[in-house]
Amino acid sequence: xxxxxxxxxxxxAATITRIQKRTPRVTSFWFQPMRPFAHLAGQHVDIRLTAPxxxxxxxxxxxxxxxxxxxxxxxxxERLDDGEVSPFFHDVAAVGDEIELRGPLGGHFIWEESDxxxxxxxxxxxxxxxxxxxxxHRTLRNTAVPVVLVFSARVWDxxxxxxxxxxxxxxxxxxxxxxxxxxxxxxxxxxxxxxxDARMMAQAIERLPKAPRLAYVCGSNAFVSAAAxxxxxxxxPAGIIRTERYGV
Amino acid sequence: xxxxxxxxxxxxxxxxDTRIPPGQxxxxxxxxxSAGPTPRVRxxxxxxxxxxxxxPLKTWNWAEFNALPQSKMTRDIHCxxxxxxxxxxxxxxxIDDILADAGIEPPTAYxxxxxxxxxxxxxxxxxxxxxxxxxxxLYEGKPITPDHGGPARxxxxxxxxxxxxxxxxxxxxxxxxxxxxxxxxxxxxxxxPWREQRYSSDP
Ligand SMILES: Cc1cc2nc3c(=O)[nH]c(=O)nc-3n(C[C@H](O)[C@H](O)[C@H](O)COP(=O)(O)OP(=O)(O)OC[C@H]3O[C@@H](n4cnc5c(N)ncnc54)[C@H](O)[C@@H]3O)c2cc1C
Numbered sequence: 001x002x003x004x005x006x007x008x009x010x011x012x013a014a015t016i017t018r019i020q021k022r023t024p025r026v027t028s029f030w031f032q033p034m035r036p037f038a039h040l041a042g043q044h045v046d047i048r049l050t051a052p053x054x055x056x057x058x059x060x061x062x063x064x065x066x067x068x069x070x071x072x073x074x075x076x077x078e079r080l081d082d083g084e085v086s087p088f089f090h091d092v093a094a095v096g097d098e099i100e101l102r103g104p105l106g107g108h109f110i111w112e113e114s115d116x117x118x119x120x121x122x123x124x125x126x127x128x129x130x131x132x133x134x135x136x137h138r139t140l141r142n143t144a145v146p147v148v149l150v151f152s153a154r155v156w157d158x159x160x161x162x163x164x165x166x167x168x169x170x171x172x173x174x175x176x177x178x179x180x181x182x183x184x185x186x187x188x189x190x191x192x193x194x195x196x197d198a199r200m201m202a203q204a205i206e207r208l209p210k211a212p213r214l215a216y217v218c219g220s221n222a223f224v225s226a227a228a229x230x231x232x233x234x235x236x237p238a239g240i241i242r243t244e245r246y247g248v
Numbered sequence: 249x250x251x252x253x254x255x256x257x258x259x260x261x262x263x264x265d266t267r268i269p270p271g272q273x274x275x276x277x278x279x280x281x282s283a284g285p286t287p288r289v290r291x292x293x294x295x296x297x298x299x300x301x302x303x304p305l306k307t308w309n310w311a312e313f314n315a316l317p318q319s320k321m322t323r324d325i326h327c328x329x330x331x332x333x334x335x336x337x338x339x340x341x342x343i344d345d346i347l348a349d350a351g352i353e354p355p356t357a358y359x360x361x362x363x364x365x366x367x368x369x370x371x372x373x374x375x376x377x378x379x380x381x382x383x384x385x386l387y388e389g390k391p392i393t394p395d396h397g398g399p400a401r402x403x404x405x406x407x408x409x410x411x412x413x414x415x416x417x418x419x420x421x422x423x424x425x426x427x428x429x430x431x432x433x434x435x436x437x438x439x440x441p442w443r444e445q446r447y448s449s450d451p
Contacts, residue, residue, distance in 0.1 A: 050249060051256055092252075238287065245282070247279040
């Protein structure tokens with residue numbers, strides 16, 4: 001018996017192997033794909049949910065895990081109460097479920113060690129996810145590339161990956177964390193309590209040994225517009241700023 | 249593969265089914281997507297150039313370009329990030345009318361649309377002519393805002409919306425089908441939403 005080789009669908013099943021609440025609104029899900037793939041820090045996957053009548057919903061989610069972390073990819077999904085897909089993950093999805101995904105996707109919003117630095121990362125809310133993959137990539141590669149992450153969250157308890165980020169900051173190995181809380185006072189000396197602006201970006205750049213080679217901005221559309229304008233206001237050339245907009 | 253426990257109520261009304269390509273959902277807003285910061289191009293500094301390879305064929309400034317015959321197109325648009333928006337009303341200059349003003353026939357089968365921010369995207373020339381595409385100047389009767397690609401953006405509504413280059417400042421005719429910015433980064437060379445040609449691995 002011989003079967004015609006059929007062109008492989010880019011979609012594949014992935015099994016949820018672990019679920020961990022990160023903040024009141026963000027939960028991490030680890031997926032083991034049937035056909036493991038290598039990804040680059042900053043890339044995303046597309047997820048496709050199918051209802052019994054064939055109706056499908058698809059969304060993009062950035063990969064939070066570093067390329068070095070192996071075949072199981074971590075996604076960190078924020079719950080939007082009136083959304084279609086994110087509440088499914090928070091309310092229904094369980095360890096052992098199979099979910100269809102395809103990827104890795106995206107060839108622009110990526111950072112590899114060989115791209116060099118210094119690097120300025122600016123994330124708002126769940127927009128920190130692809131930046132986290134870059135920070136983890138840097139750590140696991142053991143490189144000295146200077147990186148500053150400016151992470152804007154509403155409150156201290158909504159700082160996704162907070163303990164891990166503060167732990168990396170404490171190593172003082174060229175990674176610098178600056179938090180800005182928009183609805184609470186700052187808690188650590190380098191932190192702020194306001195929305196990102198040009199002065200904050202200029203001060204973040206001063207933490208780097210020289211001007212950034214690349215800047216990455218990710219978050220909601222409104223956040224990305226404001227942060228990219230702030231970077232330009234701080235003198236960062238538009239040509240080195242890469243953005244990823246989550247849409248809403 | 250049916251997803252356990254997924255029963256969404258977000259189905260489009262059945263009369264719109266035939267207008268929503270596979271894998272897309274209906275969006276009422278108008279999300280913004282782009283690779284970098286929003287360039288703010290002043291109309292005083294704006295120009296539009298037709299080129300064959302590196303050689304310029306004709307350039308228009310803002311006033312000259314606005315004096316070309318203007319047409320309206322109201323179309324459904326389909327973004328590769330999976331939203332579809334119905335009945336978006338645009339006004340601008342059809343590519344046919346730009347070519348006519350330059351007094352040329354399309355010189356090659358392929359085109360790269362070029363933008364002020366260095367972005368480019370490839371479209372077969374036949375998908376730009378015979379009433380299929382325009383350089384849009386107005387959206388809903390008003391100047392296109394910078395975040396949506398103003399002062400002028402390409403409009404090729406039958407392809408995924410990344411082909412409708414924002415902040416467009418020229419068309420370059422090329423001998424071969426040369427990948428543009430997103431096409432070099434994993435997106436499909438053609439981008440037909442009805443065939444779900446999102447990524448380069450799609451047939
Ligand atoms: C490249 C990329 C990477 C991303 N990475 C991440 C990530 O790492 N983590 C993450 O959490 N998100 C990420 N996102 C966002 C993600 O793809 C989804 O947009 C998000 O999870 C919301 O999906 P949803 O189905 O829950 O909400 P949707 O159903 O899409 O709704 C989003 C919002 O719009 C409103 N809305 C839209 N349509 C309707 C409608 N018809 N009726 C009512 N309300 C509506 C709702 O109020 C809701 O709050 C990423 C997006 C992109 C493009």
